[in-house]
Amino acid sequence: MKIHPLITKTEDLAALCGRLAKSDFVAVDTEFMRENTYWPELCLVQIANTEEAAAVDPLADGLDMTPLFDLLTANEDVLKVFHAGGQDVEIIFNFTGRTPHPIFDTQIAMMAISQSEQIGYSNLVESWQGVTIDKGARFTDWSRRPLTERQIEYAIGDVTYLSKIFPKILKRLMKTGRGEWLDQEMEKLADPENYRNDPTEAWKRIKAPGRNPQVLGRLKAISEWRELEAQGKNIPRGRIARDETLADIASHPPRQQADLAKVRGLSQGWKDNEIGRRLMAAIAKAEPMPDDELPPRAPRGAPLGKEGALVADLLKLLLKIRAREIDVAARLLARSDELEMLAAGVRKNLAMLQGWRYDVFGRDALDLVEGKLAFAVENGKLKMTHVDDAKPQAPESPLPQSSVVDAED
Incomplete structure (x- = not known):
């Protein structure tokens, strides 16, 4: 397999994508950072077919990623193969508003041909290729430049192995006749609705017991507020306030801003700063949740x-x-x-x-x-x-009563 140098120019990327567009499938992986940001920062994209592989640097000056994104999201003739690809798909959706399609996830596929619930990539490679992956570069800072040769080699290895493993998994699926089992699962993975980030729906991610319309209405309002704050600052939503804190505020709303200093999870500064004022404004505007938006009742017969x-x-x-x-x-x-x-x-x-x-x-x-x-x-x-x-069968010769031995004997 031919391994290309790190791609940093649009013309090189366009040429690569032109060749890959003639393939039956491409293996895809991404490296990203999201520890300190709301939006994941795409740092590297690796892609391969059975003949060539390359890593693409989306942080390179002047690089237009359109040829690659078009291959992944607009070309229906090429199957896109991922392993545990949910976050990869999310990142591509954030850039393009589209998801890769058609799509195949080897982690999901392994569930249909083995008892593996969520097999990791390293275990996948070891079981199918007999190779132990060097995990030294796994937790590297992919946003730092320049990338080392070891980083690039590690990253490209993710797709070179995947391009060899996928045909074997597909062959096993065809042999077992379980390929159709996965159609629905793959379509779920590719469904854009799974990746739309609607702030008005953010409350659904927070565990809040009960169906009180007033409590849930406040939870919806302040969850939307937190989402917009985090997006505007491009920081993780938990840096604004934790889920448990929002649930507590929704259930026991502060009467005035000074009371925010008493809320567990908020600092003293919230009692008189601007973000505290914006939170209080969100609470004040909250309306009871309409009946048609309330979460469904527990199923009839539950608790069990x-x-x-x-x-x-x-x-x-x-x-x-x-x-x-x-x-x-x-x-x-x-x-x-x-x-x-x-x-x-x-x-x-x-x-x-x-x-x-x-x-x-x-x-x-x-x-x-x-x-x-x-x-x-x-x-x-x-x-x-x-x-x-289970039809009961009479014994051929019933034992006499005296032959029955009591368990206590």
Whole structure:
């Protein structure tokens, strides 16, 4: 495979993208920094097919990234392959307003051909290539220039290995016939709605118990305020105020700005500074949340209670057994909260009761909660038995009563 020098000129990038556009797929990875900023800072993009690989420096003076972004987001003929690509896709969306498509994520794919829930890239390479990756450059400052040869070599390695591993994973998927299982998962990854940053929706990320319209209305208002403050300053939202602090303010709103000094998580300065005044203004403008915006009520039948919790535990056991039987990650079949909802009596809008998940797991899960499936031990192994299929058989010669030995004897 040909490894190009670090690309810093638009004409070199355009030429590379022109060649890659003729490929069936490209492996993509990014290096970025976001510890001190609201918006992740894109520092490097690595890309490869089966013949060549390169790292692109988006911080290079005068470099126009349009050829690369067009290849990733506008060319539907080339499959874009990532590993755990959620943050990579987010960054590309922030720059272009579009997401890479079509897309393939090897971490998600591994869930369909193994019991790996979230296999890391290093483990992926070791298991498929037998290579141990040098992690020395993993936590480097990718924004500093110039980049060292070791940094660039490490970064490009992420896509050179990925371009070799992807065809093997694809072949395994085709052999197992589970490729269609992943279509929906990949489309979710590429859905632009997952990456739109709407400040009015920021409150949904904060854990706030209850459905009180006044409390949630304040939470929505001050969450939007924090989001806009963080965006304007380009600093992490937690630097403005922590989630727990916002939830506390929403539940126990200060009556005047001086009371902000008493709020856990805020400094004394908030009692008379400008940001404190803006926070108080956001609280004052907050309105009760309309009924159609309130979070859904807990599913009917929840909380589960002791018996329901036991049923949920049985469902989790069933899930573990089925995942092991077919060598697939349990999380791909069902989530724990779905199992609890099923145990509580919910039957609608559960992914595991739809499509291939129903055929592979959901049907048996339903049978279990409806008393049609039982667990048994056979030859030291736990197995499932459908009650309808388990026909009692009379013994050939019943033992006389005197032959029955009491357990206490």
